[in-house]
Amino acid sequence: AxxxxxxxxxxxxxxxxxxxxxxxxxxxxxxxxxWYVQYPNQGLQLLLKxxxxxxxxxxxxxxxxxFKKSETSFHLTKPSAHMSDxxxxxxxxxxxxxxxxKLTFGGGTRVLVKP
Amino acid sequence: xxxxxxxxTHLIKTRGQxxxxxxxxxxxxxxxxxxxxxxxxxxxxxxxxYREEENGRGNFPPRFSGLQFPNxxxxxxxxxxxxxxxxxxxxxSSPGTSGSQETQYFGPGTRLLVL
Numbered sequence: 001a002x003x004x005x006x007x008x009x010x011x012x013x014x015x016x017x018x019x020x021x022x023x024x025x026x027x028x029x030x031x032x033x034x035w036y037v038q039y040p041n042q043g044l045q046l047l048l049k050x051x052x053x054x055x056x057x058x059x060x061x062x063x064x065x066x067f068k069k070s071e072t073s074f075h076l077t078k079p080s081a082h083m084s085d086x087x088x089x090x091x092x093x094x095x096x097x098x099x100x101x102k103l104t105f106g107g108g109t110r111v112l113v114k115p
Numbered sequence: 116x117x118x119x120x121x122x123x124t125h126l127i128k129t130r131g132q133x134x135x136x137x138x139x140x141x142x143x144x145x146x147x148x149x150x151x152x153x154x155x156x157x158x159x160x161x162x163x164x165y166r167e168e169e170n171g172r173g174n175f176p177p178r179f180s181g182l183q184f185p186n187x188x189x190x191x192x193x194x195x196x197x198x199x200x201x202x203x204x205x206x207x208s209s210p211g212t213s214g215s216q217e218t219q220y221f222g223p224g225t226r227l228l229v230l
Contacts, residue, residue, distance in 0.1 A: 043224050044207075044221040049218060092157075095215055098215045100171045101163075105150075
C-alpha cells in the first residue's frame with residue numbers, strides 16, 4: 001500500500017523568504033506525484049504534478065518540485081513567499097499500475113506567511 | 116467551462132440519520148471520485164465511479180454508497196450517521212482518458228456536521 005508523509009504540519013515563513021514543504025512517499029514502484037493547495041473554505045487546486053518526464057516540475061504561482069527517486073521525495077519550493085501563499089498544501093500520490101486514479105494524500109502542511 | 120459543483124455547501128444532521136450529497140462533474144469528465152476530509156487531516160479516498168460503474172473503493176464501511184448518473188453527475192449516500200462522519204466531503208472529476216496520471220479537479224466540498 002502506498003503512503004505519503006509530509007514533515008511539519010505547520011510552517012511559518014516571512015514574506016519574501018524561501019518556502020520549502022517536504023513530502024516523502026512509500027511505494028515499491030515510483031508513483032505519480034501531485035501537490036495541491038487548499039485555501040480556507042475551498043476545495044483543492046492542483047499546483048503541479050510529476051508523471052515521469054522531467055524530474056524538476058514547474059507549477060502555478062511560482063512553485064516547483066523536484067522528484068528524487070533515491071530519496072523517495074517530492075519536495076515543494078517557492079523562492080519568495082507572498083502573503084497570498086498562506087494556505088494548506090497537500091502532497092498526493094497515485095499508483096501508476098492502477099486502472100483508476102485514486103489519490104492517497106499526506107496529512108497536509110499549513111503555511112503561515114508573516115509580513 | 117463550468118467546474119465541479121457540489122450541493123449543499125453545509126449540512127447538519129443527527130446521529131442515525133441518512134444524508135445524500137450531490138456533485139456535478141466538470142464538462143466532458145466521466146470519472147468522479149469522493150473523498151472525506153476530517154478536520155486537520157488530508158482527504159481520504161471513499162470511492163470512484165467511471166461511466167456509472169464503481170471503479171475502486173477505499174476503506175469505508177458499506178453504509179457509504181454512491182451512484183453515478185448518465186450525465187456523469189454523482190451522489191454520495193451515508194446511512195446511519197455517526198459523529199465521526201462529521202467532515203468536509205470533496206468530489207473530484209477527471210476526463211477518464213489518461214489513467215492514474217490524470218489530474219483530478221475538485222469541487223468546493225460539502226461540510227457535514229453530525230450532532
